Amino acid sequence: MSNMLVKRGIAVSPGVAIGRAVLFGAENFKVQRHYTSKAEIDAEIGRFHAALDAVCADIEENQRVATERLGSDLGAIFGAHLLMARSPELVGEIERLIRVETNTPERACDIVLNKYAKLFSDLGSRYHAERAQDIYDLKNRLLRQLLGKRRQELSDLAESVIILAHNLTPSETANLKKEFVLGFATEVGGPTSHTAILAGALELPAVVGVGDFLSEVNNGDIVIIDGDRGEVIVNPVESVIAERREAQKKSDANYAALEVDRTAEPITADGERIQLLGNIEFPTETEHCLERGADGIGLYRTEFLYLGRDVEPTEEDHYQAYCRVIDDLGGRECVIRTLDLGADKVPTSNGMFAEVPNPALGLRSIRLSLQYIEGFKTQLRAILRAAAKAPPGSVKIMFPLISSLYEFRQAKMVVRDVMDDLEEAGVPFQREMPLGMMVEVPSAAILADHFATEVDFFSIGTNDLIQYTLAVDRGDPAVSSLYRTGDPAILRMIRMVVDAAEKSDRKVPVTVCGQMSSDPKFLPLLIGLGIRRISVTPHSIPELKAVIRRLTIPKSKDIATHSEWLGLSRGVDNYLQGELFKICPQVGH
Amino acid sequence: MGGESVSRTVTVRLEHGLHLVPCSRLVKLANGLSCDVRIRNGSKLADAKNIFDLMGMAAFGDQLEVIASGADAEVALARIVQLFESNFAE
Numbered sequence: 001m002s003n004m005l006v007k008r009g010i011a012v013s014p015g016v017a018i019g020r021a022v023l024f025g026a027e028n029f030k031v032q033r034h035y036t037s038k039a040e041i042d043a044e045i046g047r048f049h050a051a052l053d054a055v056c057a058d059i060e061e062n063q064r065v066a067t068e069r070l071g072s073d074l075g076a077i078f079g080a081h082l083l084m085a086r087s088p089e090l091v092g093e094i095e096r097l098i099r100v101e102t103n104t105p106e107r108a109c110d111i112v113l114n115k116y117a118k119l120f121s122d123l124g125s126r127y128h129a130e131r132a133q134d135i136y137d138l139k140n141r142l143l144r145q146l147l148g149k150r151r152q153e154l155s156d157l158a159e160s161v162i163i164l165a166h167n168l169t170p171s172e173t174a175n176l177k178k179e180f181v182l183g184f185a186t187e188v189g190g191p192t193s194h195t196a197i198l199a200g201a202l203e204l205p206a207v208v209g210v211g212d213f214l215s216e217v218n219n220g221d222i223v224i225i226d227g228d229r230g231e232v233i234v235n236p237v238e239s240v241i242a243e244r245r246e247a248q249k250k251s252d253a254n255y256a257a258l259e260v261d262r263t264a265e266p267i268t269a270d271g272e273r274i275q276l277l278g279n280i281e282f283p284t285e286t287e288h289c290l291e292r293g294a295d296g297i298g299l300y301r302t303e304f305l306y307l308g309r310d311v312e313p314t315e316e317d318h319y320q321a322y323c324r325v326i327d328d329l330g331g332r333e334c335v336i337r338t339l340d341l342g343a344d345k346v347p348t349s350n351g352m353f354a355e356v357p358n359p360a361l362g363l364r365s366i367r368l369s370l371q372y373i374e375g376f377k378t379q380l381r382a383i384l385r386a387a388a389k390a391p392p393g394s395v396k397i398m399f400p401l402i403s404s405l406y407e408f409r410q411a412k413m414v415v416r417d418v419m420d421d422l423e424e425a426g427v428p429f430q431r432e433m434p435l436g437m438m439v440e441v442p443s444a445a446i447l448a449d450h451f452a453t454e455v456d457f458f459s460i461g462t463n464d465l466i467q468y469t470l471a472v473d474r475g476d477p478a479v480s481s482l483y484r485t486g487d488p489a490i491l492r493m494i495r496m497v498v499d500a501a502e503k504s505d506r507k508v509p510v511t512v513c514g515q516m517s518s519d520p521k522f523l524p525l526l527i528g529l530g531i532r533r534i535s536v537t538p539h540s541i542p543e544l545k546a547v548i549r550r551l552t553i554p555k556s557k558d559i560a561t562h563s564e565w566l567g568l569s570r571g572v573d574n575y576l577q578g579e580l581f582k583i584c585p586q587v588g589h
Numbered sequence: 590m591g592g593e594s595v596s597r598t599v600t601v602r603l604e605h606g607l608h609l610v611p612c613s614r615l616v617k618l619a620n621g622l623s624c625d626v627r628i629r630n631g632s633k634l635a636d637a638k639n640i641f642d643l644m645g646m647a648a649f650g651d652q653l654e655v656i657a658s659g660a661d662a663e664v665a666l667a668r669i670v671q672l673f674e675s676n677f678a679e
Binding site for chain 1: 606608609610612613616617639640641642644645
């Protein structure tokens with residue numbers, strides 16, 4: 001039995017990294033001496049100021065390096081740290097503790113900064129919890145100076161490793177040396193923490209908010225950080241290493257070459273225009289999609305608005321995020337998927353998380369939205385309002401996990417209700433709002449012809465469709481080898497949906513999102529099955545475009561027919577890999 | 590000091606609210622002014638010259654009241670309002 005461990009967290013910076021783990025322990029300064037003698041007070045105040053000056057010089061250096069390497073916006077984070085360090089309130093309070101209470105500078109810094117950090121943590125919001133981290137960062141810098149200790153320095157690393165930590169402070173993240181750090185994962189942290197933002201800017205694969213896992217890892221263990229899927233895999237089995245290594249190789253080696261194709265349109269060699277859209281989680285990723293030439297956003301996952309907080313997001317939270325994406329897109333398509341989480345992950349109005357016996361088959365996604373209708377309406381109101389400034393029809397709403405027509409009709413009715421409410425209240429909103437669904441439950445694929453008479457678009461979510469069709473949980477190492485994207489049952493499902501959509505009077509468009517569409521070896525197959533729209537992780541856009549431009553429709557059709565005939569999924573995988581190599585060797589090696 | 594006190598309502602239009610970096614820009618501006626500047630968010634009142642005070646307020650998409658009192662309060666108020674309106678551009 002292998003001791004592979006798969007943990008899920010929040011993907012904050014894309015890419016795959018494989019390497020040996022270095023555990024970066026939590027810093028725990030023990031302040032030994034609490035009090036000083038009256039005679040030494042002036043000397044102690046001097047020692048505090050010397051430490052403060054050294055810390056400020058360090059922060060200034062961080063600011064300079066961050067500004068130079070990452071731009072002034074990120075450098076400004078350290079500018080703010082500097083302002084905190086030099087703030088008269090802070091300095092005054094520490095001085096007072098030394099002078100009046102005869103505390104040692106160590107003790108005084110510890111008390112004052114802990115007080116501020118605790119003040120923020122106690123306010124309870126994620127915003128404040130993350131600001132508390134900024135303050136702890138400052139405290140540790142001061143104590144390190146005062147105690148003359150050097151932290152195990154990340155810059156001392158001599159070989160490339162994966163950093164695993166309970167938490168990394170923004171300064172530690174900015175100091176990571178790209179040549180020696182392959183990627184990192186932390187137990188805590190949210191998508192808006194400065195650490196996450198810096199990781200994205202450094203383009204290091206990173207996953208945060210993994211939960212407790214450090215006790216299960218040893219220094220030197222092989223670890224995979226998958227910054228696309230938000231996974232940390234400890235002691236992966238050979239087949240998993242091979243699979244991810246392939247992904248890693250492709251992403252680094254060919255990336256530079258393919259970047260050249262950026263401005264080229266995704267048109268097949270025989271002139272068929274393929275719509276290439278991006279999947280995003282955070283509003284900031286819109287830019288990543290556009291700079292790689294995406295036609296728009298084909299899947300905007302809105303879960304980040306709900307994760308890592310203990311109150312429901314407000315309409316304004318939703319609205320701000322959607323506006324940001326819509327503004328950046330400048331009229332391009334934007335498909336917003338409503339909440340796609342299990343009841344066990346969403347705080348309800350009373351701040352409780354529900355207990356769910358079988359989350360995959362339980363109260364989740366659209367089922368949850370239809371049950372907690374108020375939260376659903378809040379999200380829909382925000383989408384309809386934000387879409388008011390976009391061209392009619394460019395913003396679309398997509399419902400996840402639809403398993404029956406009845407469910408889709410219910411969801412559609414809620415949208416109408418919300419429109420009526422907005423109308424009555426005189427709030428501007430978008431009236432022309434295409435409504436579509438994810439096809440990820442087998443029942444939806446089987447009844448695609450029925451759905452096609454009522455929906456405005458389909459989007460095939462391959463991850464869940466595979467899980468439900470093959471009854472395999474990919475996260476469970478005991479059965480993960482049974483999870484096969486190229487399984488003939490999956491290919492038939494996709495063909496059924498495409499056929500039903502083509503035969504419908506309205507010619508319902510079909511998109512494929514999910515991991516399958518981001519993997520270039522499946523692209524010829526999907527196009528051969530009749531797919532003309534794919535939505536993918538932003539950084540795979542250049543290589544997919546390169547494949548599209550070398551492909552012809554008849555060749556794709558041959559590949560699809562042959563794949564279906566092959567029958568065995570292992571055979572399909574090998575065959576597709578071989579075909580990809582023939583079509584586009586740079587991508588398919 | 591002049592003792593005059595003036596106020597205006599501003600809206601925070603930043604994606605992450607009055608985050609650390611915009612807070613620090615506000616403090617830098619306020620520190621250069623000779624009058625008192627306070628920011629009110631509902632029942633919470635913060636000293637615009639105190640970064641920790643401002644951070645504790647964490648205003649997200651909120652309507653805030655900027656209150657300036659003392660010498661040249663009008664001019665000071667206009668500069669603070671302008672910072673909000675420029676969305677904290679530096």
